[in-house]
Amino acid sequence: MRVSFFVTCLGDRFFAEAAADAVRLLRSLDVDVDFPRNQTCCGQPAWNAGHVPQAREMAAHTAAVFADADYLVLPSGSCTAMLRRTYPRLLESPAVADRSYELAEFLVDVLGVTELGRGLEGRRLAYHHGCHALRELGVAEQPMRLLESAGADVVPWEMDQECCGFGGLFSVKNPEVSVAMADRKLDTLPHVETVVSADGGCLLQLEGRARRRRMRLRFRSLASVLWEARRGNE
Amino acid sequence: MLPQAAEPPWAFGDAGGADPVGAFEHRFRAAGGEVVRLTGEAVARGWLDDFAGEFETVSVCTGVPDALQPALPPAPPSQAALGVSLAVGAAAQTGSLLLSSREGRQPQLLPPVHLIWVRAREVRPTLGGALQAHRENLPAVLALHSGPSKSADIGQILVTGVHGPGRVIAAILGADA
């Protein structure tokens, strides 16, 4: 089984190590991973802000880069949603749309993984469901299952499905409301030290606010935590 | 394409089909209303005399039979302590009593306490069914009363009796007590 990895622009710049963990994780499951070098950005920031021509340009570029991929795996719910749900509206029959998966979704739904290992035994964490993964892809069960089967105690969090306030350019066009939304999330966190999410934008937003407020929290990408779940075996 | 009108019963969960009076009572109480079940007019008369004792005056809608009118001095609706009306239908699904304006509206609205008589056999399972019976013969207003007047507009705290009656009693006639 061979997959093409789409690291995403945020992943490339801000979550490189986590993206590397995703690759390590896939390889440990006997998946061959290639990395088409010409990949850049899926185009979501432009699409979100209503700039369709620019979004289309980037979509066309991405579709071309991954034209030969059997599967695309992304460490991001929102970028996956962009490819699956929006590319068909921007391009004519984009093959990438049906072949794109968020990491946890790929592991569970395609590879059929039910348990990665026991590397998270005794770890208490809170999981933030990014809106795109949750509502556009319907991905919620998969990360939960992988985390819990690895022994993690995913602590119930009443606001875990509420938007963190990132929303792409929304975060800088309406910063006060965006920050207030991040505060709602952070103020309602149960007693944990670690918050996990599958979306880079959400992590930047929540961690950025938490650090400004000097809150004692660690923010980790789902990819890294899942790699830890697996690595614990070795 | 316009889909069929009547909502499928399953779409609204249990609409009290098996025991409409019981379901009505449950919902009316849940909304803060009071319910009393009276097997027949004789029992009703006894209960009414008892109940009316706490009120000084009454305003009665025209449709209420003499036997079901409390023996109290009448007063205009804006001054009466108690208003009495006769429902022209009821729905278990929503805990609603149907009231007709043909019998006067003000006694249903102005007194702080409202007693509504309803016959057990008129309690339909669904709201749609209850409304359907009136389609051909609508009064100037067909009203649904499903509990006492209430509001949470003041600091999100629930208060009753804001404009309409704060206390409403559904007296079901011909029901097993």
Added chain:
Amino acid sequence: MSSHDYRARARRIIEETPEVREAVTAATRTFVDHRRDAYADLDEIALSGWAEQVKSHVLTHLGDYLEEAEARLVERGAHVHWAETASDVHQIFERIVREHGVQKVVKAKSMLSEEVALNPFLESLGVEVFETDLGEYIIQLLGEPPSHIVGPSIHKSLDDTRVIFHERLGTPRDASPERLAQAARGLLRDQFITADLGVSGGNFLVAETGSIALIENEGNIRLSTSVPRIHVAVVGIEKVLPRWADLSTFLQVTAKSATGQPVGCFVSIIPGPGGSPAGEPDGPEELHVVLVDAGRTRLLADPKVWEALRCVRCGACLNICPVYRQTGGHAYGYVYSGPIGAVVAPGLVGLEETLPLPFASSDCGACADVCPVRIPIPELLHVWRQRAVERGLSSSEERSVLSLWASFATRARLFGWAENVAGLVPQWVIRRLPMLRDWSSGREAPPADGRTFRELWDKGIK
């Protein structure tokens, strides 16, 4: 009030009156919980699918259904007026006021009446207007517009109400909610009895029987439409339902979506005037129904956004919206706020006039999950955003940044190079760059000085 100031108003509300955010958050959370409970045992998907179909059908045959409704109403002796603009509505009211020497009006809550600024107009004619919905009454005393479709005063606390009631009604400073409600009841009761005219909106207008349906919990609508000798209902043309048999489901769905109740405490279904013309003991002898367009046919003719007209004004989208609950409705500068406001305002009033409302959303999609008539709000937001860009209404700064971004993103080497360069820019510079400055006002900037994934890949990932 203008929508253009959304960001500034939102900021002021969050920073200067934090209690508003608390009050709105608490109120909307309660609505959300109750709604969830109400739908727990129901097939929500079947219900919303059905309601969507009925509403879409009626909207695509609106002219026919409106004519049917008018014919039924006229048969019963009601006066039917057609108003294309707010000004038309004013003129109709002016005629009625002058003809009947109206001096006092009791008003039931009507968002449409806010749209057409009815109260100020009536007052300009020397008419005394009393809002009778408790929430509307509170904000009328405060001189504020409503901040939520269903609960106009949810942004106000118990203390706020105590203060204004003490000032205007003389209640004690520490009056209980019951005491405050009783004070309002007493004062407004007199108004119901002495008013010349009662004004209501309309939740639905059933075409088959020409019947207006009004939903409430307090009883003020029943009183406003029963005691005065004239009743005028202002009804948006999109409120039509085709059949009598559709009404029961829509009444229940609206109540469940709004507050989680099986149905509102009082529902008035009105096919015509009352009183002696109808052979009834009481009730208004004249019923006027004003069918109002105010931008609706324009919105209806728009193939990409007409679905917003299915709205039944339940407020569920406002309640679930994580953006709305940080500020309440006043930040939006329009009578309809929250998600539905953001998609309807540009259609009814114009996109330029209502920017940046379609951008006052983080795109989370929660609203679409709760809409009982399946309005695809996130899609509609996107339509308006695209149009804003196409019409040149986006900032030049944003256009430049995104064009630059796109040109880099279609040239892989350039993109990689730019990422590396970005990593070299010091934090203190980043914090001052236009868009990034707005990030840093409340958040730490992410560290960008490590290696990129590309570099890790090139080195070999072990």
